[in-house]
Every structure is written in C-alpha cells, then in structure tokens.
Amino acid sequence: xxxxxxxxxxxxxxxxxxxxxxxxxxxxxxxxxxxxxxxxxxxxxxxxxxxxxxxxxxxxxxxxxxxxxxxxxxxxxxxxxxxxxxxxxxxxxxxxxxxxxxxxxxxxxxxxxxxxxxxxxxxxxxxxxxxxxxxxxxxxxxxxxxxxxxxxxxxxxxxxxxxxxxxxxxxxxxxxxxxxxxxxxxxxxxxxxxxxxxxxxxxxxxxxxxxxxxxxxxxxxxxxxxxxxxxxxxxxxxxxxxxxxxxxxxxxxxxxxxxxxxxxxxxxxxxxxxxxxxxxxxxxxxxxxxxxxxxxxxxxxxxxxxxxxxxxxxxxxxxxxxxxxxxxxxxxxxxxxxxxxxxxxxxxxxxxxxxxxxxxxxxxxxxxxxxxxxxxxxxxxxxxxxxxxxxxxxxxxxxxxxxxxxxxxxxxxxxxxxxxxxxxxxxxxxxxxxxxxxxxxxxxxxxxxxxxxxxxxxxxxxxxxxxxxxxxxxxxxxxxxxxxxxxxxxxxxxxxxxxxxxxxxxxxxxxxxxxxxxxxxxxxxxxxxxxxxxxxxxxxxxxxxxxxxxxxxxxxxxxxxxxxxxxxxxxxxxxxxxxxxxxxxxxxxxxxxxxxxxxxxxxxxxxxxxxxxxxxxxxxxxxxxxxxxxxxxxxxxxxxxxxxxxxxxxxxxxxxxxxxxxxxxxxxxxxxxxxxxxxxxxxxxxxxxxxxxxxxxxxxxxxxxxxxxxxxxxxxxxxxxxxxxxxxxxxxxxxxxxxxxxxxxxxxxxxxxxxxxxxxxxxxxxxxxxxxxxxxxxxxxxxxxxxxxxxxxxxxxxxxxxxxxxxxxxxxxxxxxxxxxxxxxxxxxxxxxxxxxxxxxxxxxxxxxxxxxxxxxxxxxxxxxxxxxxxxxxxxxxxxxxxxxxxxxxxxxxxxxxxxxxxxxxxxxxxxxxxxxxxxxxxxxxxxxxxxxxxxxxxxxxxxxxxxxxxxxxxxxxxxxxxxxxxxxxxxxxxxxx
Numbered sequence: 001x002x003x004x005x006x007x008x009x010x011x012x013x014x015x016x017x018x019x020x021x022x023x024x025x026x027x028x029x030x031x032x033x034x035x036x037x038x039x040x041x042x043x044x045x046x047x048x049x050x051x052x053x054x055x056x057x058x059x060x061x062x063x064x065x066x067x068x069x070x071x072x073x074x075x076x077x078x079x080x081x082x083x084x085x086x087x088x089x090x091x092x093x094x095x096x097x098x099x100x101x102x103x104x105x106x107x108x109x110x111x112x113x114x115x116x117x118x119x120x121x122x123x124x125x126x127x128x129x130x131x132x133x134x135x136x137x138x139x140x141x142x143x144x145x146x147x148x149x150x151x152x153x154x155x156x157x158x159x160x161x162x163x164x165x166x167x168x169x170x171x172x173x174x175x176x177x178x179x180x181x182x183x184x185x186x187x188x189x190x191x192x193x194x195x196x197x198x199x200x201x202x203x204x205x206x207x208x209x210x211x212x213x214x215x216x217x218x219x220x221x222x223x224x225x226x227x228x229x230x231x232x233x234x235x236x237x238x239x240x241x242x243x244x245x246x247x248x249x250x251x252x253x254x255x256x257x258x259x260x261x262x263x264x265x266x267x268x269x270x271x272x273x274x275x276x277x278x279x280x281x282x283x284x285x286x287x288x289x290x291x292x293x294x295x296x297x298x299x300x301x302x303x304x305x306x307x308x309x310x311x312x313x314x315x316x317x318x319x320x321x322x323x324x325x326x327x328x329x330x331x332x333x334x335x336x337x338x339x340x341x342x343x344x345x346x347x348x349x350x351x352x353x354x355x356x357x358x359x360x361x362x363x364x365x366x367x368x369x370x371x372x373x374x375x376x377x378x379x380x381x382x383x384x385x386x387x388x389x390x391x392x393x394x395x396x397x398x399x400x401x402x403x404x405x406x407x408x409x410x411x412x413x414x415x416x417x418x419x420x421x422x423x424x425x426x427x428x429x430x431x432x433x434x435x436x437x438x439x440x441x442x443x444x445x446x447x448x449x450x451x452x453x454x455x456x457x458x459x460x461x462x463x464x465x466x467x468x469x470x471x472x473x474x475x476x477x478x479x480x481x482x483x484x485x486x487x488x489x490x491x492x493x494x495x496x497x498x499x500x501x502x503x504x505x506x507x508x509x510x511x512x513x514x515x516x517x518x519x520x521x522x523x524x525x526x527x528x529x530x531x532x533x534x535x536x537x538x539x540x541x542x543x544x545x546x547x548x549x550x551x552x553x554x555x556x557x558x559x560x561x562x563x564x565x566x567x568x569x570x571x572x573x574x575x576x577x578x579x580x581x582x583x584x585x586x587x588x589x590x591x592x593x594x595x596x597x598x599x600x601x602x603x604x605x606x607x608x609x610x611x612x613x614x615x616x617x618x619x620x621x622x623x624x625x626x627x628x629x630x631x632x633x634x635x636x637x638x639x640x641x642x643x644x645x646x647x648x649x650x651x652x653x654x655x656x657x658x659x660x661x662x663x664x665x666x667x668x669x670x671x672x673x674x675x676x677x678x679x680x681x682x683x684x685x686x687x688x689x690x691x692x693x694x695x696x697x698x699x700x701x702x703x704x705x706x707x708x709x710x711x712x713x714x715x716x717x718x719x720x721x722x723x724x725x726x727x728x729x730x731x732x733x734x735x736x737x738x739x740x741x742x743x744x745x746x747x748x749x750x751x752x753x754x755x756x757x758x759x760x761x762x763x764x765x766x767x768x769x770x771x772x773x774x775x776x777x778x779x780x781x782x783x784x785x786x787x788x789x790x791x792x793x794x795x796x797x798x799x800x801x802x803x804x805x806x807x808x809x810x811x812x813x814x815x816x817x818x819x820x821x822x823x824x825x826x827x828x829x830x831x832x833x834x835x836x837x838x839x840x841x842x843x844x845x846x847x848x849x850x851x852x853x854x855x856x857x858x859x860x861x862x863x864x865x866x867x868x869x870x871x872x873x874x875x876x877x878x879x880x881x882x883x884x885x886x887x888x889x890x891x892x893x894x895x896x897x898x899x900x901x902x903x904x905x906x907x908x909x910x911x912x913x914x915x916x917x918x919x920x921x922x923x924x925x926x927x928x929x930x931x932x933x934x935x936x937x938x939x940x941x942x943x944x945x946x947x948x949x950x951x952x953x954x955x956x957x958x959x960x961x962x963x964x965x966x967x968x969x970x971x972x973x974x975x976x977x978x
Contacts, residue, residue, distance in 0.1 A: 026126060028138065028160050029707050030153075036119040037126070041086065048080040055085050071102045082120075089133050092124035096140045100147060110147070118144040135165035139173070151181035152205075152257075159258055183259035185249060186232075190271055192241065193300075195360065197271045198228075200235040201249060206256040207234060210846045216253035216261070220246040241358040245269045274358050276302040276385040280399045281362070286408075286424065286484060287401050294364030295399055297383055303355040304386035307365060310335060312343035314376040314483075318442055318473055321378070321487045329395040335382050346371055346379075350386055367403055374403055376483045406430065406476050406484035409899070409939055413906035414508060414535055416460040417488075419474055420899070421450050427897040429454025433482075436475045440489075441468030450476075509533070509540055511589040511599025519604040522580045525573050526603060528560075530589050532568035535905030536931025539568035545598075546590045547572050552583025552605075582606050612639055613647075613731045615697075615723050622662075623774075624717050625740035629704035632735075636697040636723050643697030644723060649690035650730065651721040653703060655683040655739070657713045662738050663774055667747035667766075670713030671852045683709055693723070708739065712850065715739040741772045746782065746841050746851040749825070754878065756856040763832050763855070766825035767818060767841055778822040781844045785815035789836040789854075813837070832857040834874060834889050834919050873938055876921075882928040887921050890938050899939045900924065904931055915940065 051058075062077040078095040082088060099117040104110035121144055124137035138161035145154035158174040161167075187202045207213070207229055219225040219236060226237040236247060246268055253261040281296045299305060312320050320326060320342065325334060339345040347370045353363040365381065367374075382396040405425055411418045417437065421430045435456045437445040445465065448456045463471055474486045512531045520526050528547060532540040547560040547570075557580075562570040570589075582605050588597040615636035624630050636644030659668045685706065693699045703719055716738050722730035751764035763786070769779035788811045818826040828839070835857055842850035856874065876887040890898050892915045900922055902908040908930055913922050924936075 028125060028157065030122065031706055033119060033122040034706070036115065037123045040116055040119040041082075041123070044079045044083050047076075048083045051080050051084050055081055055088075058084070059091075066098075071098055074098050075102070082123075087127050089124045089127040089129070089137060092120050092127060093133075093137050093140050096120035096124065096137075096144060100140070100143055114144055114147040117147070131164040132167075135161040135167065135170060138164070139170055142173075142177075146177070151177070155182055155259070156257075178259060179262055183255045183257060183261065185261075185265045188267060188269070190269060192272045193274050193277070196237065197239045197241055198235045198237045199239060199245065199247060199267075199269050199271070200233050201267075203232045203234070203255065205259070206232050208254055208256050208846075210842075210850075211254055212846075213253065216250045218248040218250060239269075239271050241271050241273050243271055245271070274300045276300060276388045278302065278305055278383050278385055278397045280397055286406075287367075287403050294366045294368075295381055295401065297351070297353070297363050297365055297397070298360050299353050299355075299363060299385070300360055301355065301358065302385035302387055303353060305351045305353055305363075305383045306386045307347075307349060307351050307381065307383045308335065308345060309347040309370055310338050310343050310380040310382070311346050311375065312338065312378050312380070314475070315442070316342055317377060317475075317485065318438060318440070321485065322440075322472060322489045326487075327400050329398040330380070330382065331395055335380070335396065338380065343377075343380075351383075374483075376477070378402055378485075402484055404482050404484040406433065406478065406482055408474055408476060408484055408486040410474055410486055410488060411901060411903065411907050412463055412471075412488070413903065414460060415457075415906040417458040417463045417471060417474075418907050419450075419456050419458070419476075419486075421454045421456075421476055422899075430478070432479070434477050436477075437462060437471055438473040438475060439465060439469045440472040443469065445469070445471060508535065509543070509591050509598050510535070511545070511597075513587060513589050513599040513601040515587075515601060515603045517603075519606055519608070520576055521608065522576055522582070522605060523578045525575050526585075528572045528574060528587055528601075530562070530570040530599060532564075532570065532598075536929065537933070538931065541566075541568055543568070543591065545570055546593045548588050548590065548593070548597075549574060550586045550588070551581050552585065553581065557585065576605060580605055611729075611731055613637075613644055613723055613725055614639055615644060615731065615733065617719075617721050617733050617735055619735065619737070621737060623738045623740045624703065624705055625772075626705045626708065628740070629702040630719075630737060631700060631702055632719060632721070634693070634699045634701075634721065634723070636693055636699075643695070644693055645695045645697050647693045647697075647726070648724050649687075649692065649699060649701070649721060650724065651687040651690065651719065653685045653687060653705070654718040654720065655685065655705075655709065655715055656718070657682075657711050658716050659713055661714050661745070661747065661770060661774065664747050664749075664768065664770065667749040667768065668853050669745045669747050669770070669851055670711065671850060687719075687721075690721075705739070708742070714741060714745065743772065744777060744779065744843075744849055745770050746779075746820075746843070746849045748839060748841055748851050748853045750853065750855060752855075756874075756878070757832060761832060761857060763828075763830050763837070763839075763857070765828040765839060765853070767820055767828060768825045769820040769849075776822050778820060779843065780819040782818050782820055782826065782841055783815070783844060784818060784828055784839065784841045786813045786830050786832075787811065787838045787840065788813050789838060834891075836872075873936065875936070880926045882926055882930070884926045886924045886926055886936075888924060888936055888938070889919055889921050890915065890940070891919050892917055892940050894940075896940055898922065901937045901939070902927075902930065902934050903937055904934045908934060 053061075058077050058081050062074045062081065065071075065074040065077060075095060075098045078091055078098060081091045082095060085091060096117040099113045099120065102110065102113060118141060121137055121141035125134055125141065128134040128137050138157045142154040142157040142161070145151070145157065155174070155177060158170065158177060161170050162174050183203065183205045185201050186204045189200050189202070191198050191200065209229070213227055213229065213234060214224055217225055217227060217234070217236065228235045228237055234249075236245075239245060246266070248267070249261060249265040251261055251263050276299075278297055278299045281298060287295065297305060297307075330338075349370075351363065351365055354361050365383075367379075371379070379401050381399040381401065384394075384396050405423050407422045407424045407427075409420045409422070419435050421433045421435065422428065423430055429450070429452070431450055431452050431454060433450045433454070434447060435450060436447050437458050439445050445462045446458050448458065450456045458471075465471060471488050473488060476484050510533050512533070514529055516527050516529075530545060530547070532543055532545065534540050542564050544561055544563045547562055548556060549558045549560070551557045558574060560572045560574070562572045565571060584602050584604055586600060586602045588600045590597050613636060615634055617632055617634050619630050619632050621628075621630035634649070636647065638644055657670075659670060661667065661669055687701075687703065690701055691699050703717075705717070708715065716736055718734050718736045720732060720734040722732045724730040747768045747770055749766040749768075751766060752761075757763060767782065767784070769777050769782070771777045790811065813832070814830045816828070818828065820826045828841075837855055837857065839853045839855070840850065841852075842848065872891040874889040876889070877884075880886050888900060890900075892898065895916050896914070897912050898915050898920065899910060899912045901910045902924070909924075909927060911922070911924065913920070922938075
C-alpha cells in the first residue's frame with residue numbers, strides 16, 4: 001500500500017511538472033480538462049506497471065493489435081507508450097482515438113472511456129509542437145465531446161482547429177456540425193397577451209449586447225422594426241393583434257461566440273387576440289366610501305364576468321388578516337372554504353362589461369347595489385370571465401376590501417402605539433373616532449377616541465404584551481357606522497429594503513458589551529466592558545448593571561454587579577478557574593435581572609498552544625496576468641529564532657472584481673451596476689506544487705493565472721499562503737496584486753464627495769483611458785450620456801394571475817463626445833436637479849470599453865422605491881445639527897397630502913403638507929432631542945376625485961424612508977415598526 005501511494009504521488013507530481021511545462025502559450029484552455037489530464041496521467045502510470053520494452057517496440061506491437069482490431073490491447077499499449085514518453089503528442093492523440101473507437105457494450109456504456117479520451121486529446125494538444133499537430137489533437141477532442149453530445153465545446157475545439165490548419169476534412173466536419181448544432185434559432189414566442197405584443201426569437205448562444213441588429217432583421221412592410229435584446233433573445237416590438245407578419249432573420253446575424261447565422265431564417269408569425277381575462281387595478285383593500293363608483297375590474301376580450309362577494313365578520317377577522325391568504329388571489333376551493341367555514345357568500349351574479357377587441361376595459365362593480373348595507377368585517381370580491389370555460393384549479397381575480405372613509409396609520413415605539421385616522425376623501429383628520437387595540441387572542445387591550453388631529457396613543461405597557469396578549473390589530477368605528485382596521489403583524493412597511501436593515505431597535509437602555517480579546521485559556525482573567533446608552537445614544541450614568549456569565553453547557557458560571565465608572569461605562573474582571581469548562585461563554589448584561597438583557601457578548605475558553613511560527617511573503621511583481629506569473633518569496637522562522645526549514649506550504653489565489661485601478665484613486669472602471677451581464681463576484685484557484693521551505697526557512701514559487709473570468713471591471717488577486725508547523729497547525733498570510741486587464745479601460749472620477757449632489761448642482765467628472773500596463777493613453781471620440789432613472793410599474797398576467805413589476809425608465813438628460821488625452825483627463829460638466837442618474841462613457845468601437853457611474857442629486861435613501869405604493873424621498877444634506885433646516889424632497893405620484901414623520905425610538909415629530917403631483921420640498925427644523933440619528937418617513941394620502949363617467953381606483957397610502965444623521969456622523973440605527 002505504501003509503495004503504491006508513493007508511486008501514485010510521484011506520478012501526479014511528474015504529470016504536474018510535465019504538464020505545466022507545455023501549458024504555456026496555448027489558445028485553448030479548460031480548467032476541468034487540466035485537472036482531468038493530471039489525473040489521467042497518474043492513473044496510466046499506475047496501470048502500466050513496470051515497462052520493460054522500448055517505445056518503438058511498444059508502438060510496433062500496438063500497430064499489430066490495431067490491424068487485428070484488438071482495440072483494448074492497443075489502448076493498454078498506448079497507455080504504456082505515453083507513460084514512458086509523456087511528451088509524445090501523437091501517442092496521446094492515438095490513445096484518445098482508440099478509446100473513442102471502442103464500441104460500448106452491455107457491461108460498459110463507454111462514458112468513462114470517453115471522458116478519458118477528452119483528457120488524452122487535450123494532453124495531445126498541450127504537447128503538440130506544430131499547428132498541424134495541434135489541429136489534429138483538437139479534432140480528436142471535438143470527437144470526444146461529440147460522443148457526450150456536448151456540441152458547444154466540440155464546435156469551439158473544431159473552430160480553433162480550422163484556424164490552425166486549413167485541412168479540408170476539418171473544415172467540412174466543422175461546417176456540418178455548425179449547421180446542425182451551432183449558433184441558430186432555437187425557438188420563438190409571441191407575447192400576444194400584452195397590450196403591446198411582440199415576437200421574440202430565442203437563440204442557442206448569447207447575442208452581442210452592443211451590436212446593431214437592425215440590418216439582420218427584416219419585417220415585411222416595415223423599413224426599420226423596433227428591436228429589443230436580452231441575452232439569448234431578440235424581440236421585434238410594435239406588432240398589432242390579429243395581424244400576420246413575415247419576419248426574416250438574415251444570414252450573418254452575429255452572436256457573442258465566434259459564429260453567426262449560417263443562412264436566412266424566415267418566419268410567418270400570427271399575433272392572436274388577447275386571451276379573455278380579468279384583473280384588479282391594485283391590492284389596496286381600503287376603498288373610500290365617497291367618490292368611489294365601485295371596485296374597478298379590468299377585463300380583456302370578454303363581455304361578461306362571473307362575480308361573487310364573500311364576507312368575513314368582525315369577530316373572525318383577526319386570523320384572516322394575519323394569515324397567509326390575506327390580500328392574495330384565491331383559488332376556487334379557498335373561496336368555497338370561506339363560504340362554508342370562516343365567512344359567508346353575500347352575493348353572486350354576472351356583470352355585463354363592454355367588450356373592445358384586445359383593449360383593456362375598466363368597469364366598476366357597484367358595491368352599494370350588490371350589498372346596500374355593509375356590515376363590519378372584510379369583504380372579498382372574486383371574478384373570472386363568464387364566456388370562457390372556467391378553470392377550477394386556477395386563481396380568481398380577488399379583491400379584499402372594506403368600504404370606509406377611514407384611513408388608518410400606526411407607528412410603534414418606546415412610547416407606545418400612535419394611530420392616526422384621516423379621511424380618505426379629503427385627507428383631513430377625523431376626530432372622535434373610536435379606535436380599539438386588539439390582541440392576538442382577540443382580547444381588547446384598549447379603547448380610545450381620536451383627538452382633533454385624528455390621533456390616538458396607546459400606552460407603552462399595552463404595546464409590550466407577549467404571546468396571546470401581543471398587539472395584533474387596530475379597529476376603528478365611527479358614529480355613522482363607518483369601519484376600518486389595520487394589521488400590526490403584516491410587514492406593511494418593511495425597512496430591510498430601505499437601506500436601514502439591522503438588528504431590532506433597542507427599547508430603552510442599550511448596552512454595547514465586549515471583552516479585550518476573543519479567546520482565553522483556563523486560569524486567565526477575562527475583562528468585560530459595557531457601554532450603556534439610552535435610545536438617543538446618550539450615555540446613561542449612575543446605573544448599576546448585573547452581568548450574568550453562562551458556561552458552554554448553559555449553566556450560570558458567575559453573576560457580577562458592576563457600577564458606573566463614568567459616562568455610562570462599566571467593567572468587570574472574570575477569573576477563569578484552572579478547571580473551567582472549555583467552549584463558548586456568554587455574557588448578558590441586565591439593568592433588571594428579571595427583564596430581558598440589554599446587551600450581550602461571548603468569548604471562547606480553549607486549551608491552546610501559542611503560535612510558534614512566523615513568516616513573511618513578498619514579491620517584486622506589480623501585477624498578475626496569464627502571460628506573466630508573479631514570483632513569490634517566503635521567509636519563515638520559529639519564534640524562538642531557528643529557521644522554519646523543511647515545512648510544507650499550502651494556499652490558493654482568490655480572484656475578485658473591483659472598480660478601482662492602482663494609481664487612479666477615485667476613478668471607477670467598468671460597469672459595476674447591479675444585475676450587469678458580467679456581474680462577476682469571486683473565484684478561487686488552488687496553488688499546486690508548492691515547495692517546502694529550504695534549510696534557511698525560505699521558499700520561492702510562481703503564481704500564474706489560467707483563463708480569466710469575463711468582466712468589464714478590473715480584477716485583483718489575493719494570494720493566500722499557509723505554512724504548517726510540524727504538528728500540522730498552519731499560519732496564514734496573504735498579499736494582494738492587481739490583475740493586468742486584457743484591453744484599455746475607461747475611468748470615470750466624480751469630482752464630488754459621496755454618491756450624492758445637492759439639488760440644482762453641477763455634476764463634474766474626469767475621464768481617462770488607461771492601457772493594460774497602467775499608462776494613461778489618448779482615446780479620441782469617447783461618447784458619453786447622462787441618463788435620469790425613473791421607476792414605472794407594469795402589470796402582467798402569468799399562470800392565470802396578475803402581478804406587477806418595476807420598470808426602470810431612463811431618460812437622456814445630456815450627451816456629448818470628448819477626447820481623452822494621454823497627459824490630462826477629459827472633463828464632463830452637466831447640471832442636475834433632484835433625481836437618480838447614471839453616467840455612461842463608452843468607446844466609439846462597439847466592442848470597446850464602457851464604464852458607468854450611478855449617483856443621486858439630493859441625498860436619497862439608499863434603496864429604491866420599487867413598488868407602486870412607495871415614495872422616493874431625498875434629503876438635501878448628509879447630516880444636520882440641532883436647529884438646522886432639513887429640506888425633505890418627496891416625489892408624489894398624485895395630489896394629496898404628505899404626512900412627514902420623524903422617528904427615533906419613538907415618534908419625534910410629525911407634520912402634514914399638501915402636495916401636487918411631482919417633486920415637493922418640505923422644510924423641517926431639526927430638534928434638539930433627536931439624538932444621534934433619526935428617520936424621516938413620509939406618508940402620502942392621495943385625494944379622491946369623483947368622476948361620474950370614470951371609475952377611479954381610489955386613494956392609496958404611499959410610504960418611503962430616508963435616514964438623517966446629526967453632525968456626529970453616527971449611522972442611524974433606529975427602525976420604524978409597522
């Protein structure tokens with residue numbers, strides 16, 4: 001066993017060294033085949049055993065076996081040949097061809113043999129010394145890929161073979177394979193159910209993102225069809241329902257691979273009429289009692305709708321509102337379950353609607369006629385086309401609603417629950433409305449009436465209930481029987497997508513707890529420090545806190561009372577006895593031992609031996625590239641002075657993308673936008689064949705790179721090296737080197753701080769072009785454009801259900817052409833107003849570099865408002881001091897009022913301002929009690945405008961958020977619960 005292991009290891013090392021010697025300057029490279037080739041060489045070494053005949057005699061015997069069709073014997077002999085002569089490229093290729101020629105049988109399907117043939121052909125290519133031999137090896141490799149029906153790798157190998165050798169046989173094979181399996185149209189689809197139909201063609205390979213495809217697409221009767229591109233799909237837009245089109249994709253249409261369309265692809269396409277359907281205008285469930293003509297139903301190609309109304313009563317409301325189905329489309333069986341168990345069916349019938357071919361028709365379902373008197377509770381309207389066979393398993397268009405003039409808003413904080421009741425018709429506050437706070441177990445926790453401002457507050461004690469007594473629902477009723485509710489459990493205002501996610505806001509005192517290090521040995525003393533702060537971030541003095549330390553098994557180890565040592569700072573010494581249990585100890589700090597902890601931390605107790613090794617790594621290389629490996633030097637020593645000799649090394653290279661390049665501070669390179677097609681993140685490459693340290697504790701080795709991942713951004717490599725002690729424990733160090741790009745790159749440097757400008761400011765940028773070696777070069781004719789980014793929302797139907805998707809609409813604000821010089825950057829200056837922007841600078845060459853940079857005018861919140869009921873909000877500064885005027889910009893989509901709330905651990909202040917559609921700036925004075933950070937949260941109530949001839953969708957509440965910081969620059973940590 002030992003002898004076999006040594007032989008195998010020697011074979012692996014031999015294969016690695018031999019392989020790397022012939023791997024340089026080869027165009028075709030595959031990481032998986034690299035590994036397979038090393039494994040194959042080692043396996044053949046083991047299988048060949050002792051070779052007692054010279055290579056010429058082995059080849060003569062192999063030829064004899066081939067003439068007798070003894071392919072298995074011939075393969076074994078060629079395995080011995082390549083083991084004895086590993087640099088014989090022809091022998092490797094013949095071994096691959098023999099394996100491919102052996103037919104499969106019932107005991108061997110050939111899959112393993114075909115895998116080995118790939119590795120052998122790859123080795124033949126790597127060891128080939130002439131273009132003709134390389135082409136022959138790539139032909140065998142293509143055949144091996146074809147055996148596994150892997151046509152794209154086969155085509156890639158054959159294409160390169162035809163570039164290396166003009167062999168007619170290779171060219172004919174490539175042409176035949178390309179026509180059948182190469183770049184071609186795989187399928188097409190017609191989006192007929194969209195309001196603006198289109199025909200989309202799906203290809204087998206990605207398309208060029210920046211190519212002009214108009215010359216390659218012909219639509220009969222149209223001079224220049226509208227085209228849109230998405231990865232492997234090319235769409236013809238602007239079609240009409242009920243029409244036929246002759247579309248031809250012309251020969252030569254390019255792809256992102258080295259192939260184009262080999263011949264014209266004609267299609268005759270018919271855009272059918274839209275499928276009969278019905279949907280709701282939105283998911284808002286509070287409908288106004290005034291000005292509302294009914295619930296709007298949007299139908300397509302149907303003349304009648306089957307409509308059913310259900311009601312769930314007030315006393316059975318809680319479980320429904322906090323359940324999964326609330327505000328979702330329901331299936332037929334769910335609706336039947338409501339009628340049979342949790343509610344009742346109150347009306348069913350047919351609603352006649354106007355039918356306009358392929359047009360979306362809005363019809364108001366008259367709630368007041370169907371149910372003249374609305375009882376307390378929630379109603380459910382379900383609809384589907386009546387003149388289409390029903391789908392018993394599909395979802396129904398479902399509207400959950402209560403008809404009310406009450407608009408409810410709630411804020412929860414350390415001072416309790418604040419509720420505001422406003423009129424949905426006028427947005428005015430409603431006084432003397434009764435508001436009930438309902439617990440999860442349906443108990444009434446409290447009842448109060450709104451004041452003149454429509455506000456009511458429930459005490460903090462009621463908001464702290466646990467379990468069944470936790471607040472779950474607000475219900476409000478008026479003297480005229482008006483009724484509305486608001487769930488306190490649903491994530492109606494989830495801040496995790498607003499750029500302010502984090503741990504829950506502390507209630508009252510907060511403790512930051514830490515130890516001076518993270519691991520201790522038994523017998524040592526752990527020193528624990530705690531900093532006490534209130535909700536405003538101010539030190540809490542003169543407070544004694546209890547520190548409870550739990551052992552790893554959960555048993556209390558020590559309880560310490562620590563007293564204030566100044567500015568809310570506490571400290572305690574924790575001796576660890578010699579027999580202390582090893583593992584993780586947890587420290588919890590209590591202001592009241594019977595309440596929840598106000599802070600906690602943990603540390604390890606381990607029996608460990610200090611490190612005995614230290615080493616340094618260095619390199620003279622300034623960068624890395626596939627063509628220029630870096631030589632790394634290592635010098636290791638034991639801490640007691642002796643050199644770290646004869647020790648093994650281990651490590652890897654971590655590749656990551658960045659936006660910067662050395663020597664160009666502040667510049668951004670490449671398209672680093674979210675969702676970019678080359679959104680490369682990280683890749684790890686192992687370091688193989690690292691040497692041991694010599695007698696002086698030194699070692700040198702080369703770090704090379706294989707094929708780099710595709711990315712428009714600069715890449716960097718972190719070389720991680722570990723030196724192992726004799727006992728096996730390793731010490732790790734690393735160094736980071738930039739990776740030399742393959743081509744020139746464009747750099748954009750904003751001449752302003754941060755990612756935002758003030759309103760009505762000038763956005764200034766420097767632009768340079770940088771060569772792969774880091775030198776600034778001249779590049780005339782760079783095209784730039786500044787795009788303003790706006791959000792719109794498109795409704796779509798999928799699997800019988802309607803939903804919406806945010807659409808980022810870009811509008812060109814300015815553009816131009818600049819010349820980048822070799823001695824000075826080019827300049828871009830453009831005025832901007834409130835909004836979100838993206839600057840794009842690109843080469844005039846369609847395949848040249850491009851760089852984008854996103855920024856804001858106005859201090860926007862970090863996250864986008866990407867749902868229809870969210871507001872975009874921005875601040876005019878990054879930080880404020882008490883007494884400053886803070887201008888809050890709110891973009892309203894309709895007229896109404898904006899209630900702007902400033903929230904810390906409680907509701908700090910609130911103001912209401914009338915707004916018109918568009919951007920409104922609201923001034924607000926920063927208060928002295930806002931602490932180190934607060935959050936601005938606007939709520940927009942849209943006024944309902946009755947129109948007898950129309951079906952208004954009714955008002956809706958829209959929310960947004962932005963963090964504001966006092967001049968202390970501390971990040972805001974407050975959150976605003978629903």
